[in-house]
Amino acid sequence: MRKLAQELDVRAASLYSHYRTKEELLTDIAQEMAAGIDVSGFEAGDWRQGIRLWARSYFAALSAHPNMVPFIASGPGRRDAALRMADAVHGGLVGAGWPARLATMIGASTKYLVVGAALHSFSRGFDADIRVYRDRYPNLSQAHRLAEHAAEIDHDSFELALTAFLDGLSHLYETSGESAG
Template identity: 75%
Template sequence: MARPKTPILSRPAIRRAALSLIDRDGLDGLSMRKLAQELDVRAASLYSHYRTKEELLIEVADEVTEGIDVSGFGGGDWRGGLTAWARSYRDAITAHPNLLPVIAAGPGRREEALRRADAIHGGLVGAGWPPRYATMIGASTKYLILGSATSSFARGFDDDVRVYRDRYPNLSQAHRLAEHAAEIDEDSFELALSAFLDGLTGVYERVRSAPED
């Protein structure tokens, strides 16, 4: 059989192409016209699968974040649940940093995001955290994750030793930070997460031992 002149489109193929375009050109680089060019089709063909770019972005974000792990919240181990969630959430963002504004936005009506939020909040409350604390813990953990995933402390230093050698004696090794940025950033995230969870453990003990009104 002769090959069709027009490529056969599918929603998964459109999402893959859109994510590739976002990874390469940034979120602002995605338009339905440009995506159609990437797929060698007319823009009108895309609209038969996705009514708007926003609808497409939601599904792309859902696909990227489907590996975020909230399964640990089901057994009462709130610390283990937060650890798995934080690590997998950070992994999803660092794999596709240009998609951050969509991934990190509030869940709105996104089914996948709401499912995770429900599991996290329910798991924390089920483990004994008051609902107000559960809400604040979810927010605080997200702040930690986003800060770690969106900025690099180590990459902020110049790799020229002359910048620091004479004027900043306490930064005599700062020129080496960029070279080891990935390791430093990963270890720094783990340190921050561990310290955060240790602090929450103390709060948890106080909350649980407080007399009820």
Template identity: 75%
Template structure:
């Protein structure tokens, strides 16, 4: 039997093509019609696998969240657990920045995200944090991670020195920041995370028994 000219559609192939489209064109650039054109199939072919674009995006979000590591909580060290979780969470989101607004809306019913949230909450409460505090720490960590993943501080400056020289004396080297963006962003995230964790340690020490 002759092999088909177009590879048979599968959910995995659809998700990969859709994510590549989002990475390239943004969330607004994804439509089932456009995705079908990328896959060289009719749009109707997609609907036997995914009824809606939102359902497809939910599965893509689940796959991205698979890379988020919550194993650091297993030893009972909440600070280590938060560090591993936050760094891997940021890396997973930063790899696909156009997906961040969708993922950041919340876990909803996404199984992988809910497993991660459950592990974080359990790790914190198991280490002695009250449940309400644990919920707040999870939320605060998310705010830190999403903010770091969705934009780059350093790349927000213009490369043209004339924008800054003689106009903003304290920003006279700002045009060079983009050259070191990855380094600055990584170290800045580390600084923010460390300060956050130090503050939590002080808070935990003063919680009533």
């Protein structure tokens, strides 16, 4: 709270007149973030488009606020906006013919994909010094270039994972005797 007050150029005591605890402040921020995540894709009954739109929107929100990822990843708790999002996702999946148990698992799996992608940059984890890789790691001869292309690689990697995930779910949906579709 002191750091935030310093950033806002106010006294920490001023913040406590609005928020009793840091947890309350983080909850409010998480509420705002969740309220902006788009779950409208489920309204038309197309679960694939619903997941795609939700996952991209969720990923964008978390990527814009990476310090909030651990707090949001801990679950919706009693945060109304997060519960509304979960309700829309679950309802959209069940409405499209997924059994409730699988709908829950798909929502969780999508969250794992999004949170994992937002939590870390794969590309920025490599050193820019070619000497690190040149002699000992011949299969990583271009790894030193990853950091300079990090945004593109991370974005494309997220899209690849999302597409593979959706393709796998489509196969499950088509072959599952449990689904109504």
